[in-house]
Amino acid sequence: MNPACGLFLFPCGSCSCFGSNEITEVGGAYIGRMLSENFSITSLNLSCNRLADRGVQGLTRALTTNKSLKRLDLSYNYIGDDGLLSLADALSQNRKITELRIWGNYPGQISSKALVDLLKERRIAHLETDFKPYIIDGIIYMAKLYYDP
Numbered sequence: 001m002n003p004a005c006g007l008f009l010f011p012c013g014s015c016s017c018f019g020s021n022e023i024t025e026v027g028g029a030y031i032g033r034m035l036s037e038n039f040s041i042t043s044l045n046l047s048c049n050r051l052a053d054r055g056v057q058g059l060t061r062a063l064t065t066n067k068s069l070k071r072l073d074l075s076y077n078y079i080g081d082d083g084l085l086s087l088a089d090a091l092s093q094n095r096k097i098t099e100l101r102i103w104g105n106y107p108g109q110i111s112s113k114a115l116v117d118l119l120k121e122r123r124i125a126h127l128e129t130d131f132k133p134y135i136i137d138g139i140i141y142m143a144k145l146y147y148d149p
Contacts, residue, residue, distance in 0.1 A: 014042040019073070027050055028055025032044065035069070036062035047075040047101070053083035060090035073101040075128075081108030088114035091123055101128040112142040 023031070025104075028051040035041065052057070056079050063069070074087070084107050091097055092114075105116065116133045118124045131142035 013139035014046055016041050016043070017045040019045045019049070023051060025051040025052055025055035025058065027051075028073060028117040029058030032059040032062040035059070036065050039066065039068045042068055043071040043074040044069060044111035046077065047073045048076050049075040050082070050123070051079065053080050055131070057086045060086045062092035064093045067096050068093070069097055071099040072097055074105070075101045076104035079105040081106070081111045085114055088118055089137060091118055095123065098124065099126040100124050103128060103130045107142045110140065111139045116140055
Protein backbone atom coordinates (compact mmCIF):
# COMPACT_ATOMS: atom_id res chain seq x y z
CA MET A 1 0.00 0.00 0.00
CA ASN A 2 1.18 3.50 -0.77
CA PRO A 3 0.80 5.72 2.30
CA ALA A 4 0.55 8.84 0.11
CA CYS A 5 -2.78 7.82 -1.34
CA GLY A 6 -3.85 4.87 0.83
CA LEU A 7 -4.42 2.48 -2.08
CA PHE A 8 -3.26 -0.96 -2.99
CA LEU A 9 -2.16 -0.75 -6.62
CA PHE A 10 -2.73 -2.70 -8.91
CA PRO A 11 -4.70 -5.90 -8.46
CA CYS A 12 -4.18 -8.78 -10.82
CA GLY A 13 -6.48 -8.77 -13.81
CA SER A 14 -7.31 -6.33 -16.52
CA CYS A 15 -9.83 -4.05 -14.72
CA SER A 16 -9.17 -1.72 -11.82
CA CYS A 17 -11.89 0.22 -10.06
CA PHE A 18 -10.91 2.96 -7.65
CA GLY A 19 -14.12 4.97 -7.85
CA SER A 20 -15.36 6.92 -4.81
CA ASN A 21 -12.10 6.72 -2.86
CA GLU A 22 -11.52 10.47 -2.43
CA ILE A 23 -8.27 10.16 -4.38
CA THR A 24 -6.63 13.57 -4.71
CA GLU A 25 -3.87 14.95 -6.93
CA VAL A 26 -1.20 13.09 -4.95
CA GLY A 27 -2.97 9.80 -5.55
CA GLY A 28 -3.45 10.67 -9.23
CA ALA A 29 0.28 11.19 -9.67
CA TYR A 30 0.99 7.89 -7.91
CA ILE A 31 -1.54 6.01 -10.04
CA GLY A 32 0.08 7.59 -13.10
CA ARG A 33 3.51 6.28 -12.07
CA MET A 34 2.11 2.82 -11.46
CA LEU A 35 0.21 2.87 -14.74
CA SER A 36 3.41 3.69 -16.61
CA GLU A 37 4.88 0.42 -15.27
CA ASN A 38 1.78 -1.80 -15.52
CA PHE A 39 0.81 -2.99 -18.97
CA SER A 40 -1.95 -5.47 -18.06
CA ILE A 41 -4.67 -2.99 -17.05
CA THR A 42 -7.19 -2.47 -19.87
CA SER A 43 -9.90 -0.63 -17.91
CA LEU A 44 -9.40 1.98 -15.18
CA ASN A 45 -12.26 3.55 -13.23
CA LEU A 46 -11.29 6.61 -11.19
CA SER A 47 -14.76 8.17 -11.11
CA CYS A 48 -16.07 10.18 -8.16
CA ASN A 49 -12.73 11.18 -6.70
CA ARG A 50 -10.95 14.52 -6.26
CA LEU A 51 -8.17 14.34 -8.83
CA ALA A 52 -8.68 17.89 -10.14
CA ASP A 53 -6.36 19.30 -12.81
CA ARG A 54 -3.03 18.42 -11.17
CA GLY A 55 -4.02 14.84 -10.39
CA VAL A 56 -5.11 14.26 -13.97
CA GLN A 57 -1.91 15.83 -15.28
CA GLY A 58 0.10 13.32 -13.23
CA LEU A 59 -2.01 10.51 -14.59
CA THR A 60 -1.87 11.64 -18.21
CA ARG A 61 1.93 11.49 -18.34
CA ALA A 62 1.57 7.71 -18.14
CA LEU A 63 -1.00 7.62 -20.95
CA THR A 64 1.64 8.55 -23.50
CA THR A 65 3.57 5.33 -22.78
CA ASN A 66 0.91 2.87 -21.61
CA LYS A 67 -0.47 0.93 -24.56
CA SER A 68 -2.73 -1.56 -22.75
CA LEU A 69 -5.39 0.77 -21.34
CA LYS A 70 -8.53 0.87 -23.50
CA ARG A 71 -11.18 2.34 -21.18
CA LEU A 72 -10.77 5.26 -18.78
CA ASP A 73 -13.42 6.74 -16.49
CA LEU A 74 -12.59 10.12 -14.95
CA SER A 75 -16.17 11.21 -14.26
CA TYR A 76 -16.84 13.62 -11.39
CA ASN A 77 -13.27 14.53 -10.50
CA TYR A 78 -13.38 18.36 -10.44
CA ILE A 79 -11.31 18.46 -13.64
CA GLY A 80 -11.19 21.83 -15.36
CA ASP A 81 -9.81 23.12 -18.62
CA ASP A 82 -6.13 22.52 -17.77
CA GLY A 83 -6.64 18.90 -16.75
CA LEU A 84 -8.92 18.08 -19.68
CA LEU A 85 -6.47 19.71 -22.10
CA SER A 86 -3.65 17.61 -20.63
CA LEU A 87 -5.85 14.54 -21.05
CA ALA A 88 -6.65 15.40 -24.68
CA ASP A 89 -2.96 15.96 -25.44
CA ALA A 90 -2.05 12.56 -23.97
CA LEU A 91 -4.87 10.83 -25.84
CA SER A 92 -3.70 12.34 -29.11
CA GLN A 93 -0.51 10.28 -28.62
CA ASN A 94 -2.23 7.15 -27.33
CA ARG A 95 -4.20 5.23 -29.95
CA LYS A 96 -5.21 2.37 -27.64
CA ILE A 97 -7.74 4.18 -25.46
CA THR A 98 -11.06 4.00 -27.27
CA GLU A 99 -13.52 4.76 -24.44
CA LEU A 100 -13.43 7.84 -22.25
CA ARG A 101 -15.95 8.94 -19.61
CA ILE A 102 -15.66 12.48 -18.28
CA TRP A 103 -19.12 13.21 -16.87
CA GLY A 104 -19.39 15.92 -14.24
CA ASN A 105 -16.20 17.86 -14.99
CA TYR A 106 -15.65 21.41 -16.20
CA PRO A 107 -14.42 21.74 -19.79
CA GLY A 108 -13.60 25.20 -21.08
CA GLN A 109 -13.22 26.43 -24.62
CA ILE A 110 -9.66 25.16 -25.15
CA SER A 111 -10.24 21.65 -23.82
CA SER A 112 -13.60 21.46 -25.61
CA LYS A 113 -11.88 22.03 -28.93
CA ALA A 114 -9.19 19.47 -28.13
CA LEU A 115 -11.79 16.84 -27.19
CA VAL A 116 -13.86 17.53 -30.29
CA ASP A 117 -10.70 17.19 -32.41
CA LEU A 118 -10.05 13.76 -30.87
CA LEU A 119 -13.51 12.66 -31.92
CA LYS A 120 -13.09 14.06 -35.43
CA GLU A 121 -9.74 12.31 -35.84
CA ARG A 122 -11.36 9.10 -34.55
CA ARG A 123 -8.77 8.78 -31.80
CA ILE A 124 -11.59 8.22 -29.32
CA ALA A 125 -14.44 6.04 -30.55
CA HIS A 126 -16.67 6.43 -27.50
CA LEU A 127 -16.78 9.64 -25.45
CA GLU A 128 -19.31 9.88 -22.63
CA THR A 129 -19.88 13.28 -21.12
CA ASP A 130 -22.68 15.52 -19.94
CA PHE A 131 -21.62 18.26 -22.36
CA LYS A 132 -22.40 18.61 -26.02
CA PRO A 133 -20.18 20.65 -28.31
CA TYR A 134 -21.69 23.47 -30.36
CA ILE A 135 -20.07 26.09 -32.55
CA ILE A 136 -20.81 29.82 -32.67
CA ASP A 137 -18.80 31.99 -35.05
CA GLY A 138 -16.20 29.25 -35.41
CA ILE A 139 -15.66 28.90 -31.65
CA ILE A 140 -16.42 25.57 -29.96
CA TYR A 141 -18.33 25.65 -26.68
CA MET A 142 -19.71 22.89 -24.51
CA ALA A 143 -23.34 23.01 -23.41
CA LYS A 144 -24.31 21.23 -20.22
CA LEU A 145 -26.89 18.53 -20.85
CA TYR A 146 -29.64 17.93 -18.35
CA TYR A 147 -31.73 14.83 -18.16
CA ASP A 148 -35.23 14.73 -16.74
CA PRO A 149 -35.88 11.10 -15.81
